[in-house]
Structures are given as C-alpha cells and as structure tokens.
C-alpha cells in the first residue's frame with residue numbers, strides 16, 4: 268500500500284515570481300558584524316506538476332537570499348536556478364564563489380553574488396560526473412569532503428574539493444544495489460560512509476517515477492569508515508540498524524571509537540513515495556568501536572526533528588551543541604531546537620503562533636571562543652500573514668526574543684538547506 272501527501276499546498280507550494288527588494292524593515296537590532304548573505308534553496312516547480320506523481324525532491328531549484336550589511340538588511344532576492352538539470356538542495360560558498368548543489372547527477376551551478384545563474388561548474392574540469400548536496404569542510408585543511416553516487420555506478424565516491432575549488436581526491440568504494448547517499452560526515456581520521464537500504468529501483472524508474480529510489484529490505488544496512496586520504500581497500504564496515512539517514516549533525520574521533528550524531532528516520536520511500544516521511548525522525552548517537560567492530564546506538568532526543576546543524580568550526584571535532592528544526596507529523600515544520608549534548612538538555616525557540624522555522628544556521632561571533640557564542644539565523648514562515656521573516660537569535664539566549672527580525676514582503680517556501688556567506 269502506497270500513499271502520497273501534497274507537497275504543493277501551504278508553504279510547500281511554489282512561488283510564481285522572482286522578486287528583488289530594496290532595504291527591508293527590521294524589528295530589533297541587527298548585529299553590525301553580520302555582513303554577508305543568508306542564502307537557502309529548495310524545490311520550486313516552474314510549471315504546475317501533476318500532483319499524483321510529483322515528488323518534492325525533484326522540483327526546479329529556487330534560491331533565496333537576504334543581504335545584511337552594517338546593521339541593515341539591504342535586499343531580498345529569489346531566483347530560479349538555471350543551467351539545465353534540476354539543482355535544488357544546498358547553497359554553499361567555496362573560494363568566495365557561490366554554488367548551488369544537488370546530488371546524484373548534475374554538477375554544481377555557480378551563482379553570482381546577486382543569485383543569478385552563471386552556469387554549471389565542474390570545478391575547472393576536475394569533477395567527473397555527479398556531485399553531492401552535502402559537503403563538510405575540514406577546519407584543519409579547508410578541504411570540502413563529500414560522498415557522491417549515481418544510479419549507474421557500482422560504487423560510491425569520496426570526493427575532496429580543495430579551498431581553490433578544484434577536486435583533489437576521488438576515491439571509489441564498491442557498493443552493491445546503487446544506494447541513495449544523501450550526506451556523509453568526517454572526523455580527523457575518517458570519512459563516514461552511509462550504505463543504507465534505500466536503493467535505485469529499476470521498476471520504479473521504468474514506471475516513470477521522478478525519484479526512482481525505494482526502501483529495499485534486502486539491502487544490508489552498514490556504515491563505513493574510510494581513512495580521509497586512504498584507499499578504498501581500507502574501508503571498515505559496521506553493521507547498522509535498519510533505517511535511513513539523510514543528515515548527520517557531526518562526527519568525531521574519541522579514542523578507539525568514532526561518534527556520529529545524526530537524524531534517524533525509521534524507514535524511507537517504503538509507503539510514502541513522493542516525499543520524505545515514514546514516521547518521525549529523531550536525533551541519535553551512533554558509536555563505532557574500532558577494536559570490537561561494533562556499532563551501538565543511543566537516543567539523544569526522540570522528538571521529531573530534521574535539518575541538524577552545528578558550529579562548523581567544529582566539523583569533525585567533538586561538539587557540545589546542535590541546532591535543528593522540530594518536525595511534526597507529515598514533516599510539519601515547528602520551533603527551532605538547541606541541544607546541549609553534554610548536559611542532555613534541549614532549549615526550544617517557539618517562533619510564535621502559526622510561525623514555522625526552516626533550517627537554522629549558526630554564525631559564530633567574531634573573536635568568540637565559546638561554542639555557542641554567536642547567532643542562529645533562520646527563515647520563518649508566518650502562516651497567518653502568508654509571508655516570511657528572517658530571525659536572528661542569540662545562541663546563548665536561545666529561547667529568548669530574537670535579537671532581530673527581518674520582514675520579507677513575500678514567503679519563502681519550505682525547502683532544504685542554506686548557508687551564511689560572509690563577505691570576508
């Protein structure tokens with residue numbers, strides 16, 4: 268028995284216009300040192316799709332951005348991402364350039380500072396085929412690490428892009444069944460590979476499914492540790508629970524173990540085939556014991572949540588705090604969450620009645636040393652006004668009033684991911 272839910276209603280619905288504003292009204296006081304752009308992206312189909320077959324993940328990409336400068340919000344812009352194939356999942360900065368990303372097919376699309384499409388980019392001819400939406404920057408080297416896949420490959424690839432926006436490593440790791448690999452994680456020693464039971468489905472592809480990946484109970488779930496610069500032959504695989512993981516919060520080495528914090532979905536694309544919901548996703552810690560060869564799991568927070576983010580200065584290192592968006596039934600977006608994983612506590616920032624938060628992005632304060640010394644920035648949808656804001660929270664006063672709220676004249680649909688791209 269399969270089901271669908273609509274990803275074309277409410278704030279899932281696409282917007283129909285590209286908008287450019289001048290200076291935006293702000294409540295509160297924007298920190299002057301926040302000078303840059305808060306960009307995000309999601310699916311926004313140009314032409315009305317057939318609701319019976321439309322998959323949320325496959326709509327044309329639209330990027331949204333707000334520019335902050337010296338305590339002012341100087342513009343909002345939204346633009347469809349051009350360049351050919353659908354690119355709709357993440358926006359990142361590399362070498363002071365802006366890239367829109369998607370997994371499993373298209374190369375990145377470079378955007379101008381004003382979010383116009385410059386064109387597809389294969390990192391100066393160094394990227395061979397598919398890229399990924401989720402990269403993790405090693406703070407020690409500035410290298411971006413990702414794991415790429417494609418339905419036609421008999422392997423997945425660890426791809427490393429240097430700070431100069433050129434691929435400097437591609438290591439192919441054999442895997443059967445062409446699994447979907449949305450994210451990875453890194454530690455100081457390893458890249459973490461997810462080989463979980465959502466795999467390419469030929470029957471679904473032949474039947475015209477726009478996203479032909481299905482839950483595959485015959486595919487043994489496992490997690491691999493590949494040395495950051497070692498050969499595929501050195502991967503160590505660990506038996507994993509039967510589940511699906513879109514996103515990691517972070518991972519790190521801890522003696523003879525590797526700790527991975529992630530959002531676990533009970534299943535994926537087993538019965539609901541046009542979007543990512545098969546029960547509430549929860550925050551877990553997986554500990555891989557290198558001596559014993561075992562993987563153990565512990566629940567960190569069983570409340571529904573997604574879009575986990577950390578202070579990215581700690582990518583691959585032990586972290587104390589994590590941020591996420593609360594999810595209800597049917598991926599209904601909710602408050603912002605701040606986890607203190609050392610104390611095992613959680614703070615909630617309720618955006619107010621009818622207001623739903625999108626992915627939170629942590630921005631450290633310049634010169635700050637405490638892990639949570641900084642701000643959490645998030646787009647928020649206000650259902651009452653059918654319009655969006657950007658809120659700036661003090662990460663150390665997470666449940667308190669926002670430091671500032673930027674009022675947009677339009678709404679920003681629910682979508683996927685984004686970044687704070689500082690000018691300097």
Ligand SMILES: [Fe+2]
Pocket residue numbers: 356400401449513514683684
């Ligand atoms: Fe993602």
